[in-house]
Amino acid sequence: MASSHAYAVLEPRVDREDFSISDLCAEFGVTARALRFYEDEGLIAPQRRGTQRIYSHRDRARLAWILRGKRVGFSLGEIREMIDLYDVGDGRRLQRQVAIDRGRARIALLEAQKHDIDAAISELTDFVDLLEAGRAQDHQG
Numbered sequence: 266m267a268s269s270h271a272y273a274v275l276e277p278r279v280d281r282e283d284f285s286i287s288d289l290c291a292e293f294g295v296t297a298r299a300l301r302f303y304e305d306e307g308l309i310a311p312q313r314r315g316t317q318r319i320y321s322h323r324d325r326a327r328l329a330w331i332l333r334g335k336r337v338g339f340s341l342g343e344i345r346e347m348i349d350l351y352d353v354g355d356g357r358r359l360q361r362q363v364a365i366d367r368g369r370a371r372i373a374l375l376e377a378q379k380h381d382i383d384a385a386i387s388e389l390t391d392f393v394d395l396l397e398a399g400r401a402q403d404h405q406g
Contacts, residue, residue, distance in 0.1 A: 275329040277322065283312075284320040292325075293332055303331055308345060327351075338371060 278284075286297050303309045304318075309327050311318040320328075327348050334344035347367065350360035 275326055278325070283322075284325055286311075286318050286320070289320055289325060289328060293328060295328075295332070300328070303328065306341060306345070308341070308348065337368070338375070339367065343367060 284292075286300055289295070289300060290297055300309070300318075300320075304311060308331055309320070309324040311320045311324055313319070330348045331341075331344055334347065335341075339347075347360060347364050350363055351357060353359050
C-alpha cells in the first residue's frame, strides 16, 4: 500500500506523457479493479488505445484526490463535487475553498466522534472495574 505521503502533495511527473493502469496501481497501491470502478463512476476518464487504458496527468491528479478523500471519510459524491471544481477555471480557488470547508467540517465531526468514543471507553472501564470488584468480593465471601 502506498504511504499517505505519496499523495500528500502530488508532484507532477515531467518524465512522462501518460500512465498505464499498472503504473497507477503501483504508484498508489490500488488495484486495477479500483481504477476501473472510478472510471465507471466517471471520476477518471482514461483514453483508450485498443483495449489498453491510457491515463493522463489529470487522471493521476484526480486519483490522488479520490484516494485522499476516501481515506479521510468523504463519500464518492463529495469527492466528485470537489474534483469537478478543478474545471471551474478560477485557478482552483473554489476547489481549494470547498475542500477546506469540507475538511474543517469533517474534522469537527471526527472530534465529536472521538469525544463520544472516549466517554464510552471511560464509562465501560468504570463498569468493568465495578464488575471485577464485585467478583473479587464474591470470592472472598
